[in-house]
Amino acid sequence: MEALNVKDLQVAYDRKAVLEQVELSIPKGSLTAIVGPNGAGKSTLIKAILGMLKRSSGQISILGKPYSPKNRNVGYVPQRGSVDWDFPTNALDVILMGRYGHIGWFKRPSKQDIMLAKEALHKLGMADYADRQIRQLSGGQQQRIFLARALVQDAEVYFMDEPFVGVDAKTEKAIIDLLRELKHKGKTVIVVHHDLQTVLEYFDHTLLLNRTVIANGPTEQVFTKDLLQKTYGGTLAFFSPTGDKRVMS
Amino acid sequence: MTYEGWILLTACLVGISCGMVGCFLIVRRMTMLADAISHSVLLGIVLAFLVANSLNGIYMLIGATVIGLVTTFAIQSLHNSGVQEDASIGIVFTTFFAIGVILISLFARDVHLDVEHALMGEIAFIPWNTYTVFGIEIPKATGMLLCISLFATLVILLFYKELKLTSFDAALAVTLGVPVALIHYLLMGLVSITAVGSFDAVGAVLVVSMLVVPGSCAYLMTDRLSVMLLYSCLFGAASAIFGYYGALLLDASISGSMSAAGGILFLLTWFFSPRYGLLRRYRTMKTS
Numbered sequence: 233m234e235a236l237n238v239k240d241l242q243v244a245y246d247r248k249a250v251l252e253q254v255e256l257s258i259p260k261g262s263l264t265a266i267v268g269p270n271g272a273g274k275s276t277l278i279k280a281i282l283g284m285l286k287r288s289s290g291q292i293s294i295l296g297k298p299y300s301p302k303n304r305n306v307g308y309v310p311q312r313g314s315v316d317w318d319f320p321t322n323a324l325d326v327i328l329m330g331r332y333g334h335i336g337w338f339k340r341p342s343k344q345d346i347m348l349a350k351e352a353l354h355k356l357g358m359a360d361y362a363d364r365q366i367r368q369l370s371g372g373q374q375q376r377i378f379l380a381r382a383l384v385q386d387a388e389v390y391f392m393d394e395p396f397v398g399v400d401a402k403t404e405k406a407i408i409d410l411l412r413e414l415k416h417k418g419k420t421v422i423v424v425h426h427d428l429q430t431v432l433e434y435f436d437h438t439l440l441l442n443r444t445v446i447a448n449g450p451t452e453q454v455f456t457k458d459l460l461q462k463t464y465g466g467t468l469a470f471f472s473p474t475g476d477k478r479v480m481s
Numbered sequence: 482m483t484y485e486g487w488i489l490l491t492a493c494l495v496g497i498s499c500g501m502v503g504c505f506l507i508v509r510r511m512t513m514l515a516d517a518i519s520h521s522v523l524l525g526i527v528l529a530f531l532v533a534n535s536l537n538g539i540y541m542l543i544g545a546t547v548i549g550l551v552t553t554f555a556i557q558s559l560h561n562s563g564v565q566e567d568a569s570i571g572i573v574f575t576t577f578f579a580i581g582v583i584l585i586s587l588f589a590r591d592v593h594l595d596v597e598h599a600l601m602g603e604i605a606f607i608p609w610n611t612y613t614v615f616g617i618e619i620p621k622a623t624g625m626l627l628c629i630s631l632f633a634t635l636v637i638l639l640f641y642k643e644l645k646l647t648s649f650d651a652a653l654a655v656t657l658g659v660p661v662a663l664i665h666y667l668l669m670g671l672v673s674i675t676a677v678g679s680f681d682a683v684g685a686v687l688v689v690s691m692l693v694v695p696g697s698c699a700y701l702m703t704d705r706l707s708v709m710l711l712y713s714c715l716f717g718a719a720s721a722i723f724g725y726y727g728a729l730l731l732d733a734s735i736s737g738s739m740s741a742a743g744g745i746l747f748l749l750t751w752f753f754s755p756r757y758g759l760l761r762r763y764r765t766m767k768t769s
Contacts, residue, residue: 283656301655307656316508316510321706329650330653332643
């Protein structure tokens with residue numbers, strides 16, 4: 233079964249096309265990387281799929297049904313820079329926000345919601361930071377808060393926008409462990425990823441994107457020099473899985 | 482109640498309702514919108530007066546809310562079409578305010594509506610314009626502010642989660658199915674009605690200070706939005722009370738003194754706040 237299916241997606245900013253004729257499907261239970269150069273429209277793709285940006289055209293289905301937030305089967309982790317970290321709130325409170333969709337109108341978070349949030353904090357090694365104002369957390373800790381928040385959304389398909397950017401090694405490990413655990417539970421995780429070195433190691437499915445889909449399939453079939461060059465164009469510093477760095481032009 | 486009592490109560494209600502609503506403008510970083518709405522609300526009041534031919538509170542509230550929302554919408558549309566956000570705010574509200582001023586000078590010269598009053602308010606006149614509710618004679622402006630404060634409290638209590646989430650992370654709110662635009666306009670509606678409720682008392686210019694200053698003080702005091710809302714009400718009421726007695730002492734404008742008191746309270750909080758005050762930051766810098 234497909235976790236995500238996108239047909240004929242077009243997105244334009246100021247009448248300039250950013251994404252054109254995007255057609256793709258992502259298998260259920262995969263860990264998928266979305267890879268492409270800066271300005272390829274990776275974040276835009278996620279935002280357009282989830283309805284945060286206006287689509288010029290396109291049909292989106294999640295697990296075989298047209299996408300609607302009301303189905304509560306989608307979790308989202310935004311880029312860390314997209315929120316105001318000076319907001320008067322603490323770590324536990326941010327995680328609780330992931331429960332708001334389940335809580336519904338006019339109600340307060342229940343004891344169970346709070347328990348779930350605390351469990352998620354604990355799971356990401358952040359149990360001691362529940363009361364900390366979020367500006368006073370390190371970049372890696374902030375990212376873990378976002379992941380904990382996605383976890384309590386209890387979704388089937390997760391979209392994450394550059395979760396590995398600017399995090400320490402410990403956080404990177406915590407994140408990848410969590411992604412694998414989600415996969416193990418049959419969830420699908422779709423990640424905008426910038427680090428070509430770790431694609432083969434972390435992800436079993438890869439989508440190469442540059443304003444349209446260049447390639448989409450199992451990582452070992454898609455993550456090839458030819459296709460990467462086609463995606464990045466021009467010069468590309470290519471890191472082979474063994475670690476020797478070659479420059480292709 | 483005494484003349485003084487009514488003025489203090491009215492001033493406190495201005496401080497509390499503006500302080501509460503203003504918190505959300507601060508955490509959303511859109512305090513400039515308070516400036517815009519508080520000015521264009523004048524156009525709403527004049528239009529309501531011209532249509533209904535009465536200065537009844539209800540018409541004014543409806544007129545002001547409609548124009549407040551139109552202002553927000555116009556600013557957003559200009560911004561979306563490529564004008565910078567601060568420029569769109571400046572263009573829209575000055576135009577609306579100017580139309581309001583022209584309409585007053587053309588059609589409403591003889592009534593209790595004049596430009597100076599609209600800009601500065603005159604809280605000292607409020608206790609003389611009364612009606613009787615449940616056998617109690619209360620000033621009209623005070624009654625309206627009481628209703629607005631209760632309404633704002635109710636809306637914030639009911640939609641607290643949604644207001645908080647859309648302020649902090651609108652993108653997540655979209656994926657959770659929260660109607661982000663609707664909540665935004667709900668908040669702008671609240672700003673409009675608090676602005677119009679406070680109009681008689683403090684006028685279009687000083688209502689901005691009541692919307693922005695108490696919340697800014699509260700922002701320096703706490704890390705919890707709910708606590709910030711409470712502090713903001715306290716700071717709003719405190720500026721009202723200190724302002725009133727300051728005005729008596731100096732024999733000066735009451736609304737001016739209220740804003741000045743707010744400014745002084747802000748300076749004090751900025752220096753001495755146990756949480757984010759300058760002194761505290763200086764001390765932690767020294768020890769670390």
